[in-house]
Amino acid sequence: MRQLIAGNWKMNGLTEQAAAIAGPLRRGADGLGCDLLVCPPATMIGTVAHILVGSAVAVGGQDCHAKASGAHTGDISAVMLRDSGANWVILGHSERRSDHGESDATVRAKVLAARAAGLAPIVCVGETEAQRVAGAAEQVVGGQLAGSLSDGFADGAAPGVVAYEPVWAIGTGRTATEADVAAMHAHIRATLTALLGPAGARVRILYGGSVKPDNAAGLLAVPEVGGALVGGASLNAADFLAIARAAR
Numbered sequence: 001m002r003q004l005i006a007g008n009w010k011m012n013g014l015t016e017q018a019a020a021i022a023g024p025l026r027r028g029a030d031g032l033g034c035d036l037l038v039c040p041p042a043t044m045i046g047t048v049a050h051i052l053v054g055s056a057v058a059v060g061g062q063d064c065h066a067k068a069s070g071a072h073t074g075d076i077s078a079v080m081l082r083d084s085g086a087n088w089v090i091l092g093h094s095e096r097r098s099d100h101g102e103s104d105a106t107v108r109a110k111v112l113a114a115r116a117a118g119l120a121p122i123v124c125v126g127e128t129e130a131q132r133v134a135g136a137a138e139q140v141v142g143g144q145l146a147g148s149l150s151d152g153f154a155d156g157a158a159p160g161v162v163a164y165e166p167v168w169a170i171g172t173g174r175t176a177t178e179a180d181v182a183a184m185h186a187h188i189r190a191t192l193t194a195l196l197g198p199a200g201a202r203v204r205i206l207y208g209g210s211v212k213p214d215n216a217a218g219l220l221a222v223p224e225v226g227g228a229l230v231g232g233a234s235l236n237a238a239d240f241l242a243i244a245r246a247a248r
């Protein structure tokens with residue numbers, strides 16, 4: 001399976017920056033050995049999709065509502081993301097879980113909405129520092145997977161993806177050790193197989209949390225690491241492409 005390098009711009013990017021990042025990505029993506037995805041803020045999806053049309057770089061959203069349409073002021077549905085040029089959506093990011101109180105059940109409803117709209121979901125899971133110190137990391141992540149994934153998660157031409165992002169490694173410059181990543185990714189693979197049967201083997205498991213050009217090669221070489229979810233470093237095209245070149 002090709003690795004997936006996904007960029008999560010979070011709440012960053014106006015028209016000028018979007019063009020400054022997407023333009024070089026379009027030119028730099030040819031001949032890469034991995035799949036490349038950028039997830040700009042919703043306001044920029046149309047602009048970025050227009051710049052990247054026909055290129056090797058896919059476009060995704062950072063969240064969607066569980067309903068396709070209706071009286072939900074300020075929300076954006078999976079169908080709308082698809083209509084604006086996205087083929088992917090990040091769901092259950094720890095910042096959504098903490099800023100907006102999203103539960104596993106909420107994430108699961110969004111996964112179903114994404115699948116129904118033809119979007120491939122990237123479901124984020126990960127423990128807090130306190131949970132890791134307490135020795136509960138695997139239990140927490142297993143629970144998040146069991147609660148967030150739906151039947152059919154791994155079906156179709158674009159199976160869903162899981163991103164393991166230890167909360168304490170996001171935006172902090174700290175990363176999990178390669179041994180910890182290997183252990184957690186093996187645990188996630190076993191959990192996916194238990195939950196989804198043989199289809200669980202089709203799910204790529206990304207690592208996320210302070211992935212940078214200088215640590216990408218080591219993290220991407222860890223067994224069961226199917227790519228990276230990149231925040232801060234995805235806002236610089238040269239850094240993001242350097243991470244992509246470290247992928248398989």
Ligand code: PGA
Nearest residue numbers: 170171209210230231232
């Ligand atoms: P970071 O963010 O690379 O800036 O740590 C990763 C993420 O939150 O997806």
